[in-house]
Amino acid sequence: MKIEFRFCPSCGSALSLRQIEGHDLPACPNCEFVAWKGPKVAVALVASDPQGRILVIRRGISPGRGGWAFPGGYVDDEEDPAFGAARECLEETGCEAAVDELAGVFHVVTEDGGLVVLAYRGRLTAGEPTPTPEAPELGCFDPEQLPELVFSSHRRAFDAWQAGRAQVD
Numbered sequence: 001m002k003i004e005f006r007f008c009p010s011c012g013s014a015l016s017l018r019q020i021e022g023h024d025l026p027a028c029p030n031c032e033f034v035a036w037k038g039p040k041v042a043v044a045l046v047a048s049d050p051q052g053r054i055l056v057i058r059r060g061i062s063p064g065r066g067g068w069a070f071p072g073g074y075v076d077d078e079e080d081p082a083f084g085a086a087r088e089c090l091e092e093t094g095c096e097a098a099v100d101e102l103a104g105v106f107h108v109v110t111e112d113g114g115l116v117v118l119a120y121r122g123r124l125t126a127g128e129p130t131p132t133p134e135a136p137e138l139g140c141f142d143p144e145q146l147p148e149l150v151f152s153s154h155r156r157a158f159d160a161w162q163a164g165r166a167q168v169d
């Protein structure tokens, strides 16, 4: 859901559109407030188990409900994104993961606005994949047999993960 400012959160005046640096932005006529727009930041974790299989979930919630994806989600304010990737993995799958290097950064524009997805490579270190409301179905798959992923950013992340794996092998 996209939230638009209608009133100035600083002084309460009704906002009006003002052209600033080429963008029409809600701005306050009585003070300095401008509702600047920036992308949200999300993480995805491409985590492999000791057999080299990749953990994916069938999403139980929107966006992408019913589709397959890597564990991930929005980064909390003041949270290191790599920590967020491990946190989301644990919350969604019951699996602890070590987060290694960045696989890639992917920008997408959704109906809710811009999104920057940081995709990490990782390794599952403890725990068994356990269904949760966010991931009612999940499992580890051979990379060659991974289900079709619902998000374009995750498909690109998997491509980047595979390209990185080729360099390591």
Ligand SMILES: [Zn+2]
Pocket: 008, 009, 010, 011, 012, 013, 028, 029, 030, 031, 032, 033
């Ligand atoms: Zn104001």
